[in-house]
Amino acid sequence: MAKTRTPPEFILERDDYKCIRCLVCVRVCSYGANFYDEKENRVYTENSKCVGCHFCEAVCPTEAITVKRNKFDIKPSAHWTSEELFDVIKQAETGGILLTSMGNDKPQFNYFDRLVLNASQVTNPSIDPLREPMEIRTYLGKKDAYLExxxxxxxxxxxxxxxxxxxxxxxxxxxxxxxxxxxxxxxxxxxxxxxxxxxxxxxxxxxxxxxxxxxxxxxxxxxxxxxxxxxxxxxxxxxxxxxxxxxxxxxxxxxxxxxxxxxxxxxxxxxxxxxxxxxxxxxxxxxxxxxxxxxxxxxxxxxxxxxxxxxxxxxxxxxxxxxxxxxxxxxxxxxxxxxxxxxxxxxxxxxxxxxxxxxxxxxxxxxxxxxxxxxxxxxxxxxxxxxxxxxxxxxxxxxxxxxxxxxxxxxxxxxxxxxxxxxxxxxxxxxxxxxxxxxxxxxxxxxxxxxxxxxxxxxxxxxxxxxxxxxxxxxxxxxxxxxxxxxxxxxxxxxxxxxxxxxxxxx
Amino acid sequence: MKRILVREEYCIGCKLCEINCVAAQVGSSNLIKIYRYVPELPEPNLIVEEDEYTTFAIQCRNCDDPMCLKACITGAMHRDSFTGAIRVDKERCVGCWMCVMACPIGVIKRTNDGKKAASKCELCVDRGTPACVENCPNEALVLIEVGE
Amino acid sequence: MNRFNVDYYSASSFIPIPDKDYRISSACGISGIMNRSGRSFNGEMIMKSMEIMHERGNGLGAGFAAYGIYPHLKGFYCFHMLYDDEFAKEETEEFLKKKYRIIESEPIPTRKNPRIKEVHILWRYFLDAGFAETSSEEDEVVSTVMFINEKIKGAFVVSSGKNMGIFKGVGYPEDIGDFYRLDEYSGYIWTAHNRFPTNTSGWWGGAHPFGILNWSVVHNGEISSYGINRRFLENYGYKCTLSTDTEVIAYLVDLFMRKMKYSHRVTSKIFAAPFWSEIDNAPENEKNLYTALRMNYGGALLNGPFAIIVANNQMMMGLSDRIKLRPLVAATKDDFLFIASEEAAIRVVCKDPQKIWSPKAGEPIAGFLYSGNREEKITETVALR
Incomplete structure (x- = not known):
C-alpha cells in the first residue's frame, strides 16, 4: 500500500449542545482544522490537521471544545510504542529526517524530580521570608580569588x-x-x-x-x-x-x-x-x-x-x-x-x-x-x-x-x-x-x-x-x-x- | 471619564466582543442559553472590521461633538451626565433613523425587538465594565480614563 | 604494615565516627577571657565561667584553648595529639621526624576524674620547623596537620600553634578542665566551649575548640551553608577532613586572616555579610568594597545561626551571624575583655564590669594585646549599621 493512513494525534470533541456557532474556533485555527457547514449549521473539525495547541479550546466562549489525545490503540508493546511505529511509517512515506521542536519529551532524562531539599528543624531556626530579609541577588562574571x-x-x-x-x-x-x-x-x-x-x-x-x-x-x-x-x-x-x-x-x-x-x-x-x-x-x-x-x-x-x-x-x-x-x-x-x-x-x-x-x-x-x-x-x-x-x-x-x-x-x-x-x-x-x-x-x-x-x-x-x-x-x-x-x-x-x-x- | 480604546495591533479578529455584546444586551452571561433559546437576538453594538491582516473592533466613540445628538429630533439621544456616554432613551425614540444617517462611523443600529428604536453602544454603563472589554482575550479593547 | 592512604569508606571494618565521618548538629555555650596586657592567669577563671553554663551542654563535649601557656618553649610549634592506639602514635612520630626536629615529646598531664572516660592517648610535641617563621613554613605546618588528620588512621592533631594549646574531650567543661589540670596552666587568653550535640558523640576530636596554627575557634551554632563553605575552601586547596562546620570556620579564618592578611573587620564582613539593602545605600567606596566582598567571597558567607570566638596569640574576637540567631555578650573590666554566650558567665568571674553589652548582629568585638604604650580600645566595627 502506497500510503498508510496516519491516525490523528488529537481528537477535538465539540459538545454540540454547547456550541453556539459563534465560529471563533473556525476563525482562529491557523491550521484550518475547524470549519463550518452552513447547510447543516454545524461546526466540524478535521482532526488530522489539529496539532494539539489548544488555542481554540482557550478562546471558545462556551467551553464546548475539548482537545484530547488520540490513543492509537495498537497492540500494546513496551518496545513498540505508537510514537515509534508512526515515526517509521512517516519515514517510509517521506524518506526524510523527522523534524520536531521544543525540548526532549522522554521521561528518562529527568533527575531534578529525584532530588529532594532540606529544611531546618530544632537545631537551627528556619527564617520567615515575610519578616526577615531574604536575598537572591546574583552577580555573573569573572570573580577574583583574592581581593586586594x-x-x-x-x-x-x-x-x-x-x-x-x-x-x-x-x-x-x-x-x-x-x-x-x-x-x-x-x-x-x-x-x-x-x-x-x-x-x-x-x-x-x-x-x-x-x-x-x-x-x-x-x-x-x-x-x-x-x-x-x-x-x-x-x-x-x-x-x-x-x-x-x-x-x-x-x-x-x-x-x-x-x-x-x-x-x-x-x-x-x-x-x-x-x-x-x-x-x-x-x-x-x-x-x-x-x-x-x-x-x-x-x-x-x-x-x-x-x-x-x-x-x-x-x-x-x-x-x-x-x-x-x-x-x-x-x-x-x-x-x-x-x-x-x-x-x-x-x-x-x-x-x-x-x-x-x-x-x-x-x-x-x-x-x-x-x-x-x-x-x-x-x-x-x-x-x-x-x-x-x-x-x-x-x-x-x-x-x-x-x-x-x-x-x-x-x-x-x-x-x-x-x-x-x-x-x-x-x-x-x-x-x-x-x-x-x-x-x-x-x-x-x-x-x-x-x-x-x-x-x-x-x-x-x-x-x-x-x-x-x-x-x-x-x-x-x-x-x-x-x-x-x-x-x-x-x-x-x-x-x-x-x-x-x-x-x-x-x- | 472612561472610554474604550481600540488597539488594532492586538486585535486577533476572533469576534468574541461581538458575541459578548449580544449577550450583554440580552442581559445574561449564559451564552449557551441565549444563543439557543432567545428567538430574536439583537445585533451587536460593535463590529469587527476585517481586511486581510488588519482587524479591529469598532463601537460608538462617544464623540465630543456628536452628530447623532444634533440630528435627533426628539431628544431621545442624550449625553449621560455622569459617565459622558451618549445614550438613547428608547421611550422617546420615534425611529426616524436620523442618527443612523448622521453617524460618521456607522455604529448606530435599529433594534429588532419589534419596537422602532435606535440602539448603540452605551459603554455598558448599567453593567459596569463593557462586556466587549471584559471578554477580549488579547486586551485589544481596553477601558481607559480620558480627560474631560 | 602500611597504614597510609587507607580508604576509610571501602575498608570493611569501617565504623563511622561522629564529627569525623559525618556531621552532627549541636548547640553550645562559649566563653572567652583575655587579659590585654598579656598578664597570665590560670584556668580556674574560665572553668568557673563555663560551669555556670553547665545547662548549655550535655556532657558530650567540652574544651579549652589557652594562649601563653608554654612561655619557655614559645619558639616551637606545639602539637597536641589524640591517638587511638600506639600504632598511630608510632606512625605519626615517624612522619614528624622526617620534617621536624622534635624538641620535646611527652604525655599531656592529666588527673583522674570519675566522670571522664579516657579513650585516647593524649600526647604533645614541641617541634622545630627550621629557622625564621615565614609564611611558607606555616603552610608547611598546615599541610602536615592536614596529612596526619586525613591519612594516618587513629591520629588527630588537636592544636598546632606556638605558645598555645587546645585541651578537649568528652565530658562537661568543669570535668574536662579538671582532667587536663588547667588550674596548673596560666595564660593570657582562654576560650572555652560546652557542647550539646544532638546525638552521641564518642570522639574526642569532635569537641571544640578547633585550631590550626595559632588560630582557635569555638563555635555555638549550626552553619547551614556548610556544604558550600567546604567547597569554597576546596577552590583554595583546603581539604576538610572532618565533617564539622567548625572546621570550615577555622580554615576560613586561616585563609582570610593569615593568608590574605585581612583584618578582623573585613573578615567579619565576609562571614556575616551586610544585606544588599544596606550595601546599596552605603557611600560609593563602601558600596564597592562590600559588593566586591559578597560577589567574590559569597561562598565564605557563614549562613545560619552562629556565635563564634576566634583567638590567636595577639587577639580575641567574638562574632555572631548576620541576624543574630545565637546569643553573644561582651564586657570589659580594666585590661580584661570577656565574651560569652550568657551575661551570667561573665558576671560569675567579674562582678562589676565597667561595660557590658550585647554586640549587634554581624558586628565583631575584637580585643588586641596592648602594643607598647598605646592604649587601644576594644574595636567594634560600626560601618554600615
Missing amino acids: IFEENESQVILKTEVSQQLKLEIPVMFSAMSYGSISLNAIKSLARAAETMGTFFNTGEGGLHKDLKRFGKNMIVQCASGRFGVDIDYLNSGAAVEIKIGQGAKPGIGGHLPGEKVTEAISETRMIPVGTDAISPAPHHDIYSIEDLRQLIFAIKEATRYKKPVGVKIAAVHNVAAIASGIVRAGADFVTIDGIRGGTGATPKITRDHVGIPIEFAIAVVDQRLREEGIRHMASVVVAGGIRKSADVVKAIALGADAVYIGTTALVSLGCHLCQRCYLGKCNWGIATQDPKLVKRLNPEIGARRASNLLKAWTLEIKEILGGMGINAIESLRGNREVLRGVGLNERELQILGIKAAGEAW
Missing part, C-alpha cells in the same frame, strides 16, 4: 582590586537565547520587558537585533553564533554581555536553518541578509576548530567591546562537558552556559533532540566540581539551561553548583505556549513561534510581559520560602551547597557523580 584591600584604619578600608564587569541579576533566572525569526517580535518584546521589570536578562539568540529592542540594552545579552547573523560592532556593544554560541542542548553538534520563506523584510534587516534567502548557521563556527580559536574570538569580542562587557560561551552538555567547560574558562570566558539534553529549540531533527547529550543535572555537577578541583571556579560563572520548569528546579540547579539558570520553554509557556512541538511549521496559533503578522498580533507584549514577570515574581517568592525553610538568608549560601540535596531512587554511581548523598543519610 588596603586598610588604613578603622574607617578607611579601600578596595584596590579592580573587579571585572558583572551582570547583576535580581533573580538568578534569565530568558534563554531565542532569536527573532524563531520566535515573533512580540514574544521577544514580552521577555525583554519582563527582564527589565524583574532586573534580569533576555538573550537575542542569533537573530540579530531588531531596532525596537535597542532600548532594552541594559537587560540584554547579545549572541554571536556560527552564522554571525546581525553581528556588527554596534550589535556587540548594544547589550550588557555577549554570548558566543557553540552548541545547544536540543541539537548538539548541528547548526540551524531558517528557511527563506520566513526571511521577511524585517528579519532580513536584523539578520543582515537579503529577503527570501535561507539563513544557514553552520554546525561549527568555521573560525573555531579548536579551543585556541575560541580564545581568539573571545578576545576579539572583548577588544571590540573595550573589555566592558562579560563574554560568555554557550555549549551543549555532552560527555566531556567538564573538560570542555574548564577549557572555555581558561580561554577567558566570563561565564559558561551549559544547555542540557532537555533544552528546547525552534526546529531540530528528532534523533538529535532525543538522543544526543546528557541531562543538565549531571553536567552542572561535573562542571562545578571540575572547576573547583582545578581552583578556577571563581574565574567564570556557570549558567545552566535545558529543562528548568519550576522554582524547585532553579533551587536544585543552584544547589548543584550553577550560578544562574536560563529558561526558554518555561518562558514561552508563560506566554501561552502549550508545547505542541510544531514551532518549525511557523504557524503558531499563540503568536509565539511565527512571523505571520496575523498570528503575531495574538501575542500582546503587554500581556506577555505581565505574565512572564508574574512567573518570575512567583518563583522569587517560592525560592525565598525554600531558602528560609533551610535557615539560609542569602542565595550564595545555597550555591554549590550540595548538602541540602538528597537523592531518591538513584544508584550509587549517579549519586557520586551528582556529589550528593541518598535520602536518609545524615550530614
Whole structure:
C-alpha cells in the first residue's frame, strides 16, 4: 500500500449542545482544522490537521471544545510504542529526517524530580521570608580569588582590586537565547520587558537585533553564533554581555536553518541578509576548530567591546562537558552556559533532540566540581539551561553548583505556549513561534510581559520560602551547597557523580 | 471619564466582543442559553472590521461633538451626565433613523425587538465594565480614563 | 604494615565516627577571657565561667584553648595529639621526624576524674620547623596537620600553634578542665566551649575548640551553608577532613586572616555579610568594597545561626551571624575583655564590669594585646549599621 493512513494525534470533541456557532474556533485555527457547514449549521473539525495547541479550546466562549489525545490503540508493546511505529511509517512515506521542536519529551532524562531539599528543624531556626530579609541577588562574571584591600584604619578600608564587569541579576533566572525569526517580535518584546521589570536578562539568540529592542540594552545579552547573523560592532556593544554560541542542548553538534520563506523584510534587516534567502548557521563556527580559536574570538569580542562587557560561551552538555567547560574558562570566558539534553529549540531533527547529550543535572555537577578541583571556579560563572520548569528546579540547579539558570520553554509557556512541538511549521496559533503578522498580533507584549514577570515574581517568592525553610538568608549560601540535596531512587554511581548523598543519610 | 480604546495591533479578529455584546444586551452571561433559546437576538453594538491582516473592533466613540445628538429630533439621544456616554432613551425614540444617517462611523443600529428604536453602544454603563472589554482575550479593547 | 592512604569508606571494618565521618548538629555555650596586657592567669577563671553554663551542654563535649601557656618553649610549634592506639602514635612520630626536629615529646598531664572516660592517648610535641617563621613554613605546618588528620588512621592533631594549646574531650567543661589540670596552666587568653550535640558523640576530636596554627575557634551554632563553605575552601586547596562546620570556620579564618592578611573587620564582613539593602545605600567606596566582598567571597558567607570566638596569640574576637540567631555578650573590666554566650558567665568571674553589652548582629568585638604604650580600645566595627 502506497500510503498508510496516519491516525490523528488529537481528537477535538465539540459538545454540540454547547456550541453556539459563534465560529471563533473556525476563525482562529491557523491550521484550518475547524470549519463550518452552513447547510447543516454545524461546526466540524478535521482532526488530522489539529496539532494539539489548544488555542481554540482557550478562546471558545462556551467551553464546548475539548482537545484530547488520540490513543492509537495498537497492540500494546513496551518496545513498540505508537510514537515509534508512526515515526517509521512517516519515514517510509517521506524518506526524510523527522523534524520536531521544543525540548526532549522522554521521561528518562529527568533527575531534578529525584532530588529532594532540606529544611531546618530544632537545631537551627528556619527564617520567615515575610519578616526577615531574604536575598537572591546574583552577580555573573569573572570573580577574583583574592581581593586586594588596603586598610588604613578603622574607617578607611579601600578596595584596590579592580573587579571585572558583572551582570547583576535580581533573580538568578534569565530568558534563554531565542532569536527573532524563531520566535515573533512580540514574544521577544514580552521577555525583554519582563527582564527589565524583574532586573534580569533576555538573550537575542542569533537573530540579530531588531531596532525596537535597542532600548532594552541594559537587560540584554547579545549572541554571536556560527552564522554571525546581525553581528556588527554596534550589535556587540548594544547589550550588557555577549554570548558566543557553540552548541545547544536540543541539537548538539548541528547548526540551524531558517528557511527563506520566513526571511521577511524585517528579519532580513536584523539578520543582515537579503529577503527570501535561507539563513544557514553552520554546525561549527568555521573560525573555531579548536579551543585556541575560541580564545581568539573571545578576545576579539572583548577588544571590540573595550573589555566592558562579560563574554560568555554557550555549549551543549555532552560527555566531556567538564573538560570542555574548564577549557572555555581558561580561554577567558566570563561565564559558561551549559544547555542540557532537555533544552528546547525552534526546529531540530528528532534523533538529535532525543538522543544526543546528557541531562543538565549531571553536567552542572561535573562542571562545578571540575572547576573547583582545578581552583578556577571563581574565574567564570556557570549558567545552566535545558529543562528548568519550576522554582524547585532553579533551587536544585543552584544547589548543584550553577550560578544562574536560563529558561526558554518555561518562558514561552508563560506566554501561552502549550508545547505542541510544531514551532518549525511557523504557524503558531499563540503568536509565539511565527512571523505571520496575523498570528503575531495574538501575542500582546503587554500581556506577555505581565505574565512572564508574574512567573518570575512567583518563583522569587517560592525560592525565598525554600531558602528560609533551610535557615539560609542569602542565595550564595545555597550555591554549590550540595548538602541540602538528597537523592531518591538513584544508584550509587549517579549519586557520586551528582556529589550528593541518598535520602536518609545524615550530614 | 472612561472610554474604550481600540488597539488594532492586538486585535486577533476572533469576534468574541461581538458575541459578548449580544449577550450583554440580552442581559445574561449564559451564552449557551441565549444563543439557543432567545428567538430574536439583537445585533451587536460593535463590529469587527476585517481586511486581510488588519482587524479591529469598532463601537460608538462617544464623540465630543456628536452628530447623532444634533440630528435627533426628539431628544431621545442624550449625553449621560455622569459617565459622558451618549445614550438613547428608547421611550422617546420615534425611529426616524436620523442618527443612523448622521453617524460618521456607522455604529448606530435599529433594534429588532419589534419596537422602532435606535440602539448603540452605551459603554455598558448599567453593567459596569463593557462586556466587549471584559471578554477580549488579547486586551485589544481596553477601558481607559480620558480627560474631560 | 602500611597504614597510609587507607580508604576509610571501602575498608570493611569501617565504623563511622561522629564529627569525623559525618556531621552532627549541636548547640553550645562559649566563653572567652583575655587579659590585654598579656598578664597570665590560670584556668580556674574560665572553668568557673563555663560551669555556670553547665545547662548549655550535655556532657558530650567540652574544651579549652589557652594562649601563653608554654612561655619557655614559645619558639616551637606545639602539637597536641589524640591517638587511638600506639600504632598511630608510632606512625605519626615517624612522619614528624622526617620534617621536624622534635624538641620535646611527652604525655599531656592529666588527673583522674570519675566522670571522664579516657579513650585516647593524649600526647604533645614541641617541634622545630627550621629557622625564621615565614609564611611558607606555616603552610608547611598546615599541610602536615592536614596529612596526619586525613591519612594516618587513629591520629588527630588537636592544636598546632606556638605558645598555645587546645585541651578537649568528652565530658562537661568543669570535668574536662579538671582532667587536663588547667588550674596548673596560666595564660593570657582562654576560650572555652560546652557542647550539646544532638546525638552521641564518642570522639574526642569532635569537641571544640578547633585550631590550626595559632588560630582557635569555638563555635555555638549550626552553619547551614556548610556544604558550600567546604567547597569554597576546596577552590583554595583546603581539604576538610572532618565533617564539622567548625572546621570550615577555622580554615576560613586561616585563609582570610593569615593568608590574605585581612583584618578582623573585613573578615567579619565576609562571614556575616551586610544585606544588599544596606550595601546599596552605603557611600560609593563602601558600596564597592562590600559588593566586591559578597560577589567574590559569597561562598565564605557563614549562613545560619552562629556565635563564634576566634583567638590567636595577639587577639580575641567574638562574632555572631548576620541576624543574630545565637546569643553573644561582651564586657570589659580594666585590661580584661570577656565574651560569652550568657551575661551570667561573665558576671560569675567579674562582678562589676565597667561595660557590658550585647554586640549587634554581624558586628565583631575584637580585643588586641596592648602594643607598647598605646592604649587601644576594644574595636567594634560600626560601618554600615
